[in-house]
Structure formats: C-alpha cells, structure tokens
Amino acid sequence: MYGKKQNKQAQDADGTDARMTAIACFIKNNFQNLQERYQALTAQIGTKTALGYSGAALLLAWAASGIYIIDEGNRGVIKRFGAYQETTSPGPHWHLPFPIESASVVNVANQRFIEVGYSSASERGAGSILGESLMLTEDENIVDIKLAVQYQIKDARNYLFKLEDQLASLKQATQSAERAVIGKSRMDYVLTEGRSAIVAQIQEQIQKIMDSYDSGIIVTSVNLQDAQPPEQVQAAFEDAIKAREDKQRLINEAEAYANEIVPSARGGAARKIQEAQAYKENVIATATGDISRFNQLFDEYKKSPAVTRKRLLIETMESVLGDSNVVLLDSPQSNNMMYLPIDKMLGERSKNVDNTVSNSKPATINNKVDQIEPKFKRIERGRN
Template identity: 50%
Template sequence: MFGGNSGGSNNTQPPEGGSKSGSIGAGLIAAIILLVWLLSGIYIVEPAERGVVLRFGQYSHTSMPGPHWHFPYPIDRVEVVDVAKIRSVEIGYRSSGGRPESNVLSESLMLTNDENIVDLKIAGQYRINDAAEYLFNVRTPDTILRQMMESAVREVVGQSTMDFVLTEGRSEVATRTEQRLQAMLDAHATGLTVTSVSMQDVQPPEQVQDAFADVVKAREDEVRAKNEAEAYSNDIIPRARGQAFRVIQEAEAYKSQVVAKANGEASRFVQVMTEYEKAPLITQERLYIDAMESVYSRSQKVMVDVDSGGNNVLYLPLDKMRGSSNAPRVDLNNLNYPTTNNPQTSSSTSAQDGSRSRGGR
C-alpha cells in the first residue's frame, strides 16, 4: 500500500503507480489521525462546573458551562471543578454517615480569655468561588481551610470569657469565626467562600462538668426568681395604684356630697329664717307640725279620733302596722264612716299586735 516492491525481484526501482497510491494512503491516514486528535479537544462543562484550561501546564483561561474546544493533549489540558458543591469541615469532632461521632480533644479543647478551658465543637460549610485560585494558589486548599478555621475559632474563643462562650455568646462566636475565617481565606487567595459556621456543642471539660452544672442551675434559679419578682411587681403595683385611685375618687365623692348637703341645709335654714321673719306664728306652727309628723311616723302607737258618733265598727291591721317600721301610714282623719243617731264623743286606744279597736256607743 506504501509503494514497496512485492515479490523477490532485485529491481529496487518502484513503479510510478505504486508511489502515488502509497502517498495518498499515507495522507489519508494522517488526515484521519489529525481529525481524531482535533475532535478529542471537544469537552462540555456542566452548569455547576467550571473548566480550567492549561496550555503547556500554565493557566490559560476558565471556561463557563456549555460545549467548548481546546487544543488536544499535549498542548492543552482541562481541569473541571465543581463550584456548586457544598463542602463541610468539622473542628473538634469527626462524623460520618453510619458511624457515631468521635471527639478530637487536640482540636476541641480551647483556652478562654479568663484562663479557663472549654470543650468546643464547631462545623462549617464552604464552596469553591474561584476554580483557578482553588487549583493553583494553595497546594491542599481543604486542609488549609481546616487549619485556618481552627485558628480563627481559637482566636475568637481566646478573646471571650468562659461564661460568655457557654451561655449567650454561642451565636456570636460562630459569626465572628465565620468573618475571621473568610478574611484569612481571602488574604491567601484560596478561591473558597464560607457559607455558614455553626456551633455544634460547647461544654466545660469533663472533669469539672458536675460543678459547672451546679453553677448553671444556680444561675437559672436566679433568673427564675428575678422573673417571678418582676411578674409580682407588675401585678401588685397596678392594683395598688387602682385602689389608691378608687379611694381618692370615693373621698372626692364624699367631699362633694357633704359639701352639697351642708350647702343645702344652710340654704334651707336661710329660707326658713326669711319666712319666719315674715310670719313668725305661721312658720312656728308649720315647724311644729313637721316635727310632730316626724316623731309620730316612728312611733308604735296609733291615735284614733272620731268626730261624729255612730255604732260602726273600725278595723285596723295593727299587727302589720306595728310589725314593720316601713309600713305605710294610715290617715285616720280621712276615713269615712256611716253615721247614726247615737252621738260619739271620742275614743283613743292603744292596741297591741293582733288586736281590734271598736268605737264606743
């Protein structure tokens, strides 16, 4: 096929037709090989990935998602990096899918600002921000991130007290650790971005946990007692203010009542005095009648006066009249009796409960 001499002839001069056919075949094979080599430079980058193109081992550019072509090996080489994957890092413990957590005391024991030790476990999540920086700026970016995160959390805990870390400062420690870690990653151009940092657990060392539990319980009792005192104060003070306001209003009402009554009595006395000066006898008789009416209205005796005589029978319900002080008064002067020929002078009687009074003939 390449124009070589077939058979055992000693003629070394190839025929003219064989030389042409051999050149065509060699060119065809070379074209096929070249085509295959060029097609091998086609690659596809997924939406969650980035393609880092290296030309002769040196960074060239980063390709975005979609189909691309590069010079095949050995000219170009493509490193595909998943930039959407969320990776995790754990400080102070290790966990896996089916195995329980294992503590790493060399990472979890940290010194606080007040020279106490806490056992802290913290976890973080991150992703790749810049694929080129992730591949070329640091040798092992995941390991570097773990070391930076341990350094950041030790710095934050070292600036805080033990009580702050164990109680209300958990979220603040996680936030400050995230900020400090991101600043360190950006300073070293690792191409990583921290998405979240969460405090998993923080406890005093195992040797002093019982004593610390007593301290925490005492602190909780103190908070509970303060809350109960505040609740009692919020309940009793408004009620006391309400009672004081009610007493003041009652005093004001009593004052107004007494003053008004005194003014009325004074006004009535002045009016009576004025009428008395105008007609002394009539006013004196009127006052006498009013006084006697007031006295007899509270008396248990019944006075009967009959001007005209007769043999009529008078019945008075004395039992009911004497049994209740609020019984209605009977005006005996307005009673109408049938008259007879027999004169009747006058009679008065004092009756007891349940008796009847008859008129004399």
Template identity: 45%
Template sequence: MAWNEPGGNGNNHDPWSGGGDNRGKRGGGNDQGPPDLDEAMRKLQDRLGGIFGGGKKRGGFGGDGGGKGGSGFFIVLVVLAALFWAGMGFYTVDQQERGIVLRLGKYHDTVQPGLQWNPPLIDEVVKVNTTRIRTHDHRSLMLTADENIVDVDMTVQYVVSDPMQFALKVRDPGDSLAQSSESALRHVVGTSEMHNILTEGRDTLALQVQERLQRYMENYTTGLSISKVNIKNAQAPRQVQDAFDDVIKAREDEQRAKNEAEAYANGIVPEARGRAQRLLEEANAYREEVVSKATGESSRFKALLAEYQKAPEVTRERLYIDALQEVLANTGKVMVDVEGGNNMMYLPLDRLAEKQPVRDSAGRSVRLDENTLRQITDQVLEETRQRAPATSSGLREGR
C-alpha cells in the first residue's frame, strides 16, 4: 500500500519524516532522512577554523578536543616539511669535480670531492670537472711574413685550472678559447716564413702559440690551462699544392748538394793540409840532416887533418885501407891482380856468405857475417902483401 493512500499508516507522511509529534523536524526520533549538505559544510568549516585558530569553541563535536588535535597535526606537517627541506641539501661531489657554491646568487665557496650539504633554495652548487682534458680543433688559411698563404690545422688541449673563474668570470670560456686560438695562431704565423712553417719550424710554431694562448687565458680570467698545442698539418692551399711540392723538393736537393759539398771539403782540405805539413816536416828534417852531416864531415876532416900532419904515411895508409874496405864491402866478388904473375886472385865473397855455417875448433857452428868477411879479406890482403911486397907497393903508387 502506498504511503499516501488513506488507511495506510494513518500518518499521511513521507517515509523520511518523523512521527506526528515531531512533524516538520529532521533527524528526530528513530526515523532516517537524507544528509543535510549545509550542516556538513558548517561542521567542516568549524573544524578547519579550529585547526588554524579561527573557529568558535563549541561543545560536543566541535569543542576543545578538536582544536588540540588540529594543532598537533600542523606541527607534524611542519616537521616533515623541515626534514624534506634538509634532505634536499645533501649532494655528492665526484673526485674529478669541484663544486662552486652560490649563496643567493653570489659566490660563497668552492667545495672539495665528497659528501656535502648546503641549504637548498638558498645555495646553488655548480659542479665543474677539473681533470678531464678538453680538446679544441682549429683550421684556417693564414698569411705568412713572406706574403704566402698557408693552411694550418691545429689542436689545442686544455684543462680547467680554476673552477671559480671558469664558472663565473666568463660567460662562455669555450668560445673565448676559440677566438683566442685564432688570434694567437695568426699572430705567430704572420711573423714566420712559410718555409719554416712547412718544414722544421712546426715544433717552434706550436710552442709559441701555446705560450701566447696561455697569456690570453690568464688575462681573460677564463680559468683554463693550456696543456699542449699540436700543429697537425701545415701545407699550402690545395690549388697550388703541386707547385709548392716542387719548390720544397728543389730546396731539399739544394740542401743535399750543399751537405755533400761540405762533406767533400771536410775530407779534402784536412788531407791536403796534412800532406803540406808532412812535406814541410820532411824538408826541415832533410835540412837538419844535411847541415848536421856537413858539420860532422867538416869536424871529422879537421880531426883527420891534425892526425895527418902528425903522421902522414900512417894516415895515408889507413885512409887507403878504409876506402878499399868500404868499396869491397858493397861487392860480392874481389879480383886481386898480382904483378909479375899470370894468375888473378879471385875471392868469391858472395858465395862465402851463402855457404852453410862452418865449424870452429871447438865444434860450434859459426855463420859468416859481414865482420867475419871483412876480417877474412884483411887477412887475404895481408897475405898477398907479404908474398908480393913489390907488387903491392906498385899497386899503391899507381893508385
């Protein structure tokens, strides 16, 4: 039966309303009705006002107990927010890096590797790698001091030596390095000749560019340190490369010819000087020998003259014997002519010298030497004189 039919429940009310005595009231008795949205919103506003200290103190559900609970909840939120904020400040700096601390946008400190902490939202940390070797390549056409064009390919190796200057002093250190490399290279190439740049002057060119580029980096406070500058290639432009190759080959041939000529001169000149010095020494020695020999002969002649004046016959005989001995000593055969006889005495001195050793009276072998032969010759001559004194005297007078 419907709720509004006559004789139903006798109250002629909807199911959500109360009894007859509580007609027009909501929530009265044991009857259930739909939720009141306005009442729920008021209760929520009262609770939020109690948490933030702006609500009314009511008894029951919105009384003092609700205000104390809201204050504790707020403290918990504050503590959690503080812990989260503090945890955001921890960070790690790698061993190859350095940390640049900016406090409210201003440089504050440089931190070392390890675990660090800085207040977040206040400090900003910029990490800079200070050990990695960075490379910049540069290539361009340049004019040399002798007004030739050369194509130079260069590589610059550098590291960050001052992280604070690298991060804060210059807006773009890499671009500053590129512009400075161009300037330093053009200055050095512009003061050098092309021959030196293309041949043995590359090492010197690299050192000069490195020194000048390092001065530029220090003046610009970029915080960069130039480790090495390498000139990878230096050549003439491609359009005239063949002509320059011919020129280089001609210069190399010229230098080789000069070196060969110098080597030949270094070998000939000392040898000629040595021969000239040797001739001078031989001439001086011959002069000394002739002078000394002449001096000795004159001294011997003076001494012989003194002896001859004392005993002319004996001295003359002795001179004759010495002359004969000197002549016979250089010949192998001696012929002795004896006056009054038909035979000529023959002394085979050459054969006597070539014979086998003879034995003496004691049985020992004796080899005939020059002195022995002279003694034998003297004995033979003496024997000949004794046998034919007249003949010997005739021979002497004839001579």
C-alpha cells in the first residue's frame, strides 16, 4: 500500500516536471515566433519603431508571466526576493514577475508517508534498518519495530520556511517518540496487547514534537507494520509465548473446575447443615418427651411406689421378651421349670391352626380357659 503511494508521489513529481518542460517549450516557440515577427516588422516600418513595439511586447509578456493557477487541494506560497509574502488559495492569481516574486505550489491534500525502521523500496529489497528499528524496552529487552507514518501539510508557509529538511525532521521526531514510549513499556506488552495503545502514544508524541517546530505538518496515522524480537532470540521468545499460553490454559481449566466443584460442595454443605439441624431438633424433641414422661412417672411413683415399680417391671419384661419364642413356666408346686418350645410347636401346628380354630366349639374353649386361669392365678400368688 505504501509502495503504491510512493509511486503515486513519484508520478506526481514526474507530471510536474513534464508540465514545466512543456511550458519551457511553449515559451521557446513563442520567442522564436516573436523574433521572426520582429524581423518582418523591422523590414516594414523601420528599426526604431520596431524596437518600440518589441519593447512593449516584451514588457507585456514579462507581466503576463506572473499569471498562475492553483489547482484544488494545493496552496500557492508567494516569495518576494526569497522572503515570504503571502499564501494563495486555489484559482487564478497574479504575482510580480520574476525575479521580483516567485510562486511555489504545495499540495496540502495528498497523504504522504515515511518509513521508519525498514525500507520497502531499497536496492536490496524490503528489509529492516537496524539502526532505526531496534528499540530498548523497560525490562531491558530489545524489540525490532517497523513503523509507517502518514502525514499531511496543514500550513504551506511553515512547511516551506520553518524546516530545512522536512522528511528528515519528521523521521527524527518519530524515532524520538518511539524510544520514549517503548522505553517505558515492557516487552510482553509491546508485542501483545499493548500495540494499539503504543501506536496512539507514539502518534501523540510525534505531533507534539512537530508542533514545537512549527513544521506545518499534521500526523494523520501511525501504522505498526511489525513488532517482534530480533531474529537471534526468536526461538526463545516463541518458547516463552508457549509457556505463557500453557499457564493461561491451566488457569482457565482450574477456574472451570472451581466453578463446577464449588457449587456442588456448597450444596453438600447446605444439605449436611440441614440434616444436622433436623437431627438436633429431633434429639431435643425426644429428650423433651422423655423428660416429660419421666416427670409424669415420678409423680405417679410418689403416689404409689410399689404399683409403679411393678408396672415398670411388667412393661420392661414385655419389651424385652415380647419377640422371644421361648416360654418358661415356674410352678410353685415343683422345683422343676417347664420349657415350652413354642417355635417348633408353632411350626408343626401352623397348618392346622385355622382348622382347629374354626372347628372348636365355644364350650370347649371356655373349658380350656377355666383350666388355664387357675394356673396363672397360682403363679401370681407364688410371685407375691
């Protein structure tokens, strides 16, 4: 892109030279025509009269040579005996002819550019200019930087009269601004996320320097063509970049794992807290009920201790022996204790239980009850 712009500037310069050559040829041809007409006029009216006419014609031609036209996008700078006189806008104008005054035309619309740190049109081809491209960073590393600075002329008078070499001054200002900004930045920042900010700072610094010179130049943009470590350390820098990427990847994976596990852990903790709270409330309620029941038993115990003790004993025995399949009968008339294998008896008679119950007569059942009841009464009297 910049090579095309440079070619366009060269073409504009070639076009200007061609126009000047055409004007010179036109003046030469007209001078020859005037010379021929002068000779013819001298032959007709005499030498003295011809000299008068010739002088008037030459004076008129000299005055007409001060006419000039400024194209759109250009400015004319008028100099009188080499000193600035005025600046003219686009359109036809006239100035005192040479050698009193002269006009210089300056294009203020074109975008011009300079290359700093590299050359795209050198004899050896495009490449870095190490004396311009190598910059020292804040962390004492070296960076190879290539910049392209675009600019316009905003004041034709200052552009022509304030600086002796405008392009050299602009390049020096660019290098100065570049060193100031890069020297305050770390290498990683320059090569990665800080490019846009660095370019903006460099452009601002260049403009300040050029304004201090009253250069008549406005910097429209600064383009960072390339920024990289020197070729000698390129491999080591790529390894460092890969390590940094691995570090960031591991950080991202750890954060993703944390985002996944932390909510689960918080949910588990909340569940355990709720379970503990429920267990706490259950234990408190059970203990409160036991206390209330014990207080009631204690009140009853104070009223009739013997009855309460016996009732507690019976309830405890029912609780302990309720699920037992072994029955022991203690008869006061005998020193032997009867053992009834209820589990075996139930196993053998389980098939006939329903039939026996259904076929038993009420009188037989009542007789059996009458036979068993005295035995339980005797057992109770023996215990008492």
